[in-house]
Amino acid sequence: MSFPDADLIYFWEQQGAVEPLVRWKPLTGGNTNALWQVGDRVVKLYRPEADTPLFTNDPNAERQVLKALKGTNLAPELIAAEGDSLVYRLAPGRGWQPEDGVACVAERLSRLHAIAAPEGLPHKPMGKDALVQQTMALGENVPVVPDDLPKAREAFIHGDATAANALVSEGRVTFIDWQCPGVGDACDDIAVFLSPAMQVISGNRPLTDDEMEGFLAAYGEGDVTERYRALAPLYQARMRGYCRWRAARGDDGYGKASLLER
Secondary structure, eight states, X not given: OOSOOHHHHHHHHHHTSSOTTOOOEEOSOOSSSEEEEETTEEEEEOOTTOOXXXXXXXXXXXXXXXXXXXXXXXXXXXXXXXXXXXXXXXOSSEEOOGGGOSHHHHHHHHHHHHSOOOXXXXXXXXXXXXXXXXXXXXXXXXXXXXXXXXXXXEEEEXXXXXXXXXXXXXXXXXXXXXXXXXEEEHHHHHHHHHOHHHHHHTTSOOOOHHHHHHHXXXXXXXXXXXXXXXXXXXXXXXXHHHHHHHHHTTOTTHHHHHTTOO
């Protein structure tokens, strides 16, 4: 969606959320919803059909998270929200790239996961069995992973922690696109960021083994990273199935990206 509806422009101008007579510039980063930059604000319009088997698209959850994270610099500042649209202050920076180093994202995710989640966020499926069910539902074979795993503890997760959703400015990371947050396994966020397919979809190359090890070292929390290492083959199989699901629906790039999830 390149051009906003005139009613949307009028509504947010009347609300004082954006300056009148300022160009609404389409932002190309969002793969799910429509985004426009209006001066130092971003207007987001949700597409109701954008839910996928792994990533939900919940405007109320994003609104709740932006309020809860105010002042942390982990998320943009919410200006206003109504129905299927919201306005937030433009966050500085650009999507994470390998030259930024992995530590900045790892440390910020670790900080997020240590924060108490706001009440009312959806609870995400957790545990090996849930991953197995999701992987099978996406038509993928289930790899063998250990039964004896460090126990997952509930954490406040972003839900879609791709490189494109991690804006870097002067070494600081702000996460955007909070439409699928929840209470879940911290390993879910780690798996999305480290996923070679998601790195490529974000415009990067896959991470090297050294970069992945550096990420896990910077994240800390040995029980979480040990759990991730054990579940990594299962996360890869699930992501491969997800990419094939997207490719079957005409989403460019996902078919080739699925081949990276071995």
